[in-house]
Amino acid sequence: GDSVTQMEGPVTLSEEACLTINCTYTATGYPSLFWYVQYPGEGLQLLLKATKADDKGSNKGFEATYRKETTSFHLEKGSVQVSDSAVYFCALSNYGGSQGNLIFGKGTKLSVKP
Amino acid sequence: DADVTQTPRNRITKTGKRIMLECSQTKGHDRMYWYRQDPGLGLRLIYYSFDVKDINKGEISDGYSVSRQAQAKFSLSLESAIPNQTALYFCATSDEDGLGTQYFGPGTRLLVL
Numbered sequence: 001g002d003s004v005t006q007m008e009g010p011v012t013l014s015e016e017a018c019l020t021i022n023c024t025y026t027a028t029g030y031p032s033l034f035w036y037v038q039y040p041g042e043g044l045q046l047l048l049k050a051t052k053a054d055d056k057g058s059n060k061g062f063e064a065t066y067r068k069e070t071t072s073f074h075l076e077k078g079s080v081q082v083s084d085s086a087v088y089f090c091a092l093s094n095y096g097g098s099q100g101n102l103i104f105g106k107g108t109k110l111s112v113k114p
Numbered sequence: 115d116a117d118v119t120q121t122p123r124n125r126i127t128k129t130g131k132r133i134m135l136e137c138s139q140t141k142g143h144d145r146m147y148w149y150r151q152d153p154g155l156g157l158r159l160i161y162y163s164f165d166v167k168d169i170n171k172g173e174i175s176d177g178y179s180v181s182r183q184a185q186a187k188f189s190l191s192l193e194s195a196i197p198n199q200t201a202l203y204f205c206a207t208s209d210e211d212g213l214g215t216q217y218f219g220p221g222t223r224l225l226v227l
Contacts, residue, residue: 034215043118043204043218044157089156093215101147101172102206102216106156 002027006090006105013080013112021075021108023064023090031094033057033066033073034102038087047075047088080112117141118219120205126225127195135190135222137205145209146188147216148172148180151202160203163188195226 007022025031032051036044048057053068062077073090090105118139127133137146144165149157159172161180169182177199181189192199202223206216 036218043220044206045218046215049215101159101162102157104156104158106154 002094002103004090004092004103004105006108010109010111015082015112015114016079019077019080021088023073025071025092027092027094029094031092034091035064035075036089036091082112082114085110085112118205118207118217120219120222124223128227129196131195133192133195135203137188137219139186139207141207143207143209147206148190149204197226200226
């Protein structure tokens with residue numbers, strides 16, 4: 001079945017450091033790919049998404065490119081801030097395979113130190 | 115006001131008790147979902163509903179039941195709570211565009227003693 005694998009955390013960075021969180025997926029067909037973010041004590045919020053190969057999603061300085069050849073959707077940011085501290089979830093939605101349900105990775109906790 | 119609300123936000127109950135978690139949405143979406151979040155396991159789907167008359171089991175439905183009272187309301191019940199149902203529970207909604215974007219409530223933290 002469909003699945004998502006993302007790098008395990010926790011990840012601790014200093015402010016202004018570069019961030020990469022790896023995410024790879026297994027799916028039939030052509031899934032949509034997502035990054036969700038969960039700030040402490042809150043629900044998940046959509047951070048960015050990409051719906052087809054080579055699309056780049058971006059938001060709040062974060063970017064991820066849908067790479068079908070490597071089945072990857074790595075999250076990147078050039079300069080992290082303390083306010084980026086959160087748990088990040090990679091997810092896919094495969095309308096053909098999973099009827100539009102989201103399949104989540106296990107999450108990566110990011111802590112950014114001043 | 116929040117688009118997806120959940121009540122209660124926190125709940126402590128005892129083993130064997132019946133408990134209901136409620137979710138309401140004002141986004142006008144037909145699709146609603148219940149997930150549980152456990153540390154290190156991500157989110158796992160319990161039940162989902164594509165409209166009032168369509169309810170489906172998810173990955174981990176055993177021990178849970180749901181009711182879709184209206185387009186805007188989707189309740190999750192634990193008929194006889196057990197300690198390993200201690201978790202953070204999220205409700206979510208989505209529209210029918212097939213692209214999968216879901217909108218989450220703030221979560222209900224449940225502790226079963």
